[in-house]
Amino acid sequence: MSVIGFDFGNENCFIAVARAGGIETIANEYSQRVTPSYVGFGDKQRDLGVSAKNKQNTNIKSTIYGFKRYIGRKVSDPVMENEKSVLPYEIVESRDGEVGVCVKYRKQDKKFCSRQITAMLLTKLKQIAEADLHIKVVDCVISVPFFFNDAERRALLDSAKIAGLNCLKLMNETTAVALSYGFYKHDLSEEKPRIVAFVDLGHSALQVSVVAFTKERLKMLACESDVVGGRDFDRVLVEYFCDDFQARYKLDVRSNKRAMIRLYSECEKLKKQMSSIALELPINIECFMEDKDVSGKMKRDQFESLASGILQRIEDTIQRAIAKCRLEDDRILTLEDVESVEIVGGSSRVPAVKAIIRKIFGKEPSTTLNADEAVSRGCALQCAMLSPNFKVKNFSITDLQPYPIAVRVLPKLDPSEGSEYDIFPQYHQVPYSRIISVFRREPFIVEAFYRQEVPFEDKQIAKFHVKVEPRNPEASPEDKVKVKIRVNLNGVFTVVSATLFEKGDESPEPMEEVKDAPMNEGDSAAVNGASDAAPAPAEPEKKKAPSAKQTECKIESVTIDADLEGQGYVMKYLEEEKDMIVADRTEQERLDAKNAVEEYVYEMRDKLADALQDYASDSDKSELSQHLTSTEDWLYGDGEDLATSEYVKRLESLHALGQPIVERYREFQERPRALEEMGAALQKARKALDSFAAGEEQYAHIAKEDMDRLAQQLDTKQAFFDETIGKLNALPKHLPPPVMIHQIREATETFERVANQILSKPKPQPPPPSPPKEEAKEEPMEEAPKEDVPEEPMETA
Template sequence: MSVLGFDIGNENCVVAVTKQRGIDVLLNDESKRETPAVVSFGEKQRFLGSAGAASTTMNPRSTVFQVKRLIGVKFREPSVQDDLRLLPFETSEGPNGGVLVHLQYLNERHTFTPVQILAMLFAHLKQITEKNLEIPVSDCVIGIPSYFTDLQRREYLYAAEIGGLRPQRLMHDCTATALGYGLYRTDFSNSGPTNVVFVDIGHCDTQVTVAAFEPGHMKLLSHAFDSNLGGRDFDEVLFRYFATQFKEQYHIDIDSNVRASIRLRASCEKLKKVLSANPEAPLNIECLMEEKDVKGFIKRDDFEKLSSNLLERISIPCRKALADSGVTVHKIDSVELVGSGSRIPAITRILASLFRREPRRTLNASECVARGCALQCAMLSPTFRVREYEIQMYCRSQVQDSFPFSIGISVAEDTSGRPSYYLLIQEGHPFPSIKMFTSRRSDTLHFEVFYANQNGLPSSLSTKISSYTIGPSQVSHTEKVKVKVRIYLNIHGIVTLEAVSVSLNRYALIL
């Protein structure tokens, strides 16, 4: 039996598997270690992964990609609208305020939710895994951004279950990276913690985590993020630059042609990588639009000037992570830079200036999350035996993470009708964890769980997590019962109602 780690990126997916002697990254049908997160619907069949990516240009309006950004979000949210403007397929608002995807499939118009699309990707990755290992697989740990809300986490679990998987844990990306980093290091000092900053600049977001390592121990100190700053934003800077240039030089409007836009964005992504290693780079595309061949040229210095506002934002989550961790810059021992969008030289210079040390790239930028997830899955699985040192190091197979949001509860009073507010979980609190609160009342107990700090959320439309009603209590109006409620922030970072006890004088009822 094998256990898996999944890194579902905005652009590509990576699958790692734990074997008896280590962790391997699996190859797809094209012998590549990364599988595009693309689902394309043709006239007679679906194309997933690499085959779906090959159909993007020819069938753009029936090809769904960047679905990670559409999971558990509201259609009317401004950042979601900004994302949808860059996507070629048709979308609308669903009954619950979420996103619906409309496309042609089997000569009919179909509507899918992002959860259904993500489930197709999970099923495809499961198929690739079983083909590689020649055995059925189900147990897995899935990497998610630390800024995912309760609804996004629930929908990820739902999509994985539809895809035939059995998630053991949803794990923060940088936590998985830190786990893989700490396991293989043997040079931690005995005189005090070794503080490491992990900066993960992905395709669509930036995440920063501060972790403290000691021999036999790892502690996550803080998480910070910018959910709308990633490699694709730098691609968009190049896209806008050349779209304006081609409109003036060749008299073509790239924005009016979906296929031309997709081809130019793909070329700009490749150009960005060339600029990471060279001071200047050309751009040549044949028959981009209206049978016109186009040529362009840009210097790295000009690209950095055009991206100056994006580069300035890189330091914001870094500073917040440092402030929340309580660690000063002078006590940072190392900075690890990972993620597909981390190769821009200007980003390295900014981080070096901020942390006063050169960022290191000792981890595989694209595979570290999947590897860390596979390692955690092995620790959680009863079929794998992990060395005693490693179990002690990571709290008996369960890595205790740091929760990036504050959670409060609002309890409706039974007499005045006015709610009372309590801070249940402080930002940075370790999880999994259990919290309790007590209320005395003579009728129904109704309370809501919500995110306490709206400014710290990636979504601006709703802070509500869930609501519960307990009762009514079978007592007279002159009597009051004591209701104890246990709230569990589980291993996935999801809030659940663990238990309720109702007592009157000497009697108690456990629900």
């Protein structure tokens, strides 16, 4: 099973994989770790990633980029008005009012919705991962900005399905960064949390988060965001130089889309240079417009002055995150509580941004994380944690809900009925479930929406039609439907289930209430049609003991239909994507076959005048050169756009003429080595025979018949060797050799096999030594026991 994390960015994408006990970033076919978020459409195939960005200047209207900003949005969204003004391609209305693009694909005008465009990029990322891992990639975790709403998250999940991916989780970019930071920290306390602030300034968005880390746990405390990023810094420079070139060169740059793209590219380079150099830097563009070369200058102080509004928005966002953050003990966060500030994102390298962070927090921002790859690495870690095939240490993650969510039950039974019920407040823990009780016996609608002002036009999330089919047709005011609602791992709101409970006279078996394990069980709230006030949340519903006359009976006859936009087209888009993948592969095979013919023509022409010159006769040279010239004319004429089989046939006809020459060259180059190997084998056998004839001990155990057979083989192969050398030395290079290299090597292998069988025979084992004879051992004689004789005293003279 693959464990892949995708960082889907507005400008660039990164792919990380968990393997070999760590997290690695995958490089694409251009050996680059970053893949641009570009999708290009051509007359024959699509260009995805690097190739699409490289062809942008020649394919402006059909190269799509920056589509992360409008996935899941409507064309009528006010945000799209600003986007249309800076995008060179055509924005159109797709199905259900969704944002789409109109491009020229395969010589036809085609419309694609934002889900399809995103799926195309994900398809490219999937292909890059499969080429690196050499396995099929299905399961993955995809990053998503914290501020994405429900519609944007659903659209991204649909894009993953269209690309053939199983998205295990949509992970907030803020949480992914925090996970990649805290997972490898071994000095965290079990009791006192470490508070770390993260500032992620990317190409199109700023996200500021405050996170509490304890041992094997992280909890998101607060997150604030703003749609400001590196592209806004680029736009400030572009607007300045547009006015400057208008005044000095009389060029209306804004009216020329190709010139604007070049200017954006040069301003981005200038911005990066100013991040490291404080001196005045030049910008020079040759043949910019109307065959005019333009130039300009910019200094860091001047740039920061032009971008003062952007810098102020960054400062305000950081201040909001601090002000809204409450610690686990319900204290308001103070700057003394923050132990460190980590910065990530490509645009965080701007010195003015670092100065703002330093001013607010009173400490130097830390750069321990990889600014570009932190999000993808966090997603890969999360994928490994969700995968059953990887053993990862326990690490708890508590994420946040970005916007407050409320629901209403329609239709109202009474005008005085309360219309809105708060379910999930801002910064509420996710994933999380709640159960609401609705006292209805007829079908009704649960409508979810965002409570406060949100940065998009439509506050509605979705409508869920609950179809109630009561078993007992007689109405009872105490009948109720328990509706389980949930914000899942992806941050998507959904109605999980609905169960009808009727009051009856019979005493059924007691039914256990469905629990949402292992996640936190949600609070229960009663939604009574006759009530005009919202119920108090956070009070779990108490189960009453069943009585003999009035008992609660659980009826499994409630169905839920979700009214979600774009869901009905996912399978259709999936089939279209498969067809486009096949078309891309077929066209790539055709181009590869055509390029192979073109490469062979130029390669053979050069070699025929150099390395292969002596190995072809004059007639062979003339015939092959003529065919090479005719093939070259054919490639740029009638053979410009043909099927793959035509190029294969053409290449085979050229091989029939050129391959014999190449073979003669290869034979001549490799022949000395083959002859040297055979001569060495013959010499080795001759030395063995001489040693045997001299009676040396090394070969004394080999039978004479075997050595005679070896001598016979040696004479035969020596004759073949001498004859071959004589023939080849007198042979001109342009003629086919009478003896091929494979024949020489076969003769060598045959002789070596016979020689090894004879010379490698093991010596016979010496007979085992006979056991030594046992010698008779003399037993010690026993001494007679001495009698106790009394000593007589000696007489002294």
